[in-house]
Amino acid sequence: GAGVSQSPSNKVTEKGKDVELRCDPISGHTALYWYRQSLGQGLEFLIYFQGNSAPDKSGLPSDRFSAERTGGSVSTLTIQRTQQEDSAVYLCASSPGSGAYNEQFFGPGTRLTVL
């Protein structure tokens, strides 16, 4: 079946502009995660959605970052007033249940470059 997909694959924007990154999880997966990976760095947790529960937003680095998950499926990560330090690869992952007990399936990522 189809895996996790993300769009766009690459995004170049100017400092101060807003960007939206999209994630389509595997059908039926109730958990969805966003991570950020800077060059040569690890996976930085951003936000976690699990079913109809309130999302865990504890990893969002500032109030410029927000995310939504509509209908328990597609998710959009929005970065407002982008800064150069926001440049990174943004990875989305989904899981059939609680991610602590289930494998996470990662998408190919969106490479964001802020000029």
Add this chain to the structure above:
Amino acid sequence: QQPVQSPQAVILREGEDAVINCSSSKALYSVHWYRQKHGEAPVFLMILLKGGEQKGHEKISASFNEKKQQSSLYLTASQLSYSGTYFCGTGDYGGSQGNLIFGKGTKLSVKP
């Protein structure tokens, strides 16, 4: 709190063994291991759960010491395909259920 991985990098010859460690300052209920090849998404290797349950690839071996809050990944008879960066992700009781915090990774290079 981010788990600490060691070593940061290791170079092996084909056929050699390696151990990658992951330790946390918090009580853990799960440890995940993923491998990421350059330019690709991370791929699942194994989950180790409190109580001894494990889920993952048969050829991968790992341990989870709950008391020491540590996990180790054992790579034996390494192959060229093992090259990549290995990440551990930990689920601790301080975070929300399902949330994982990943370490900075261990870069493994296997040479012919």
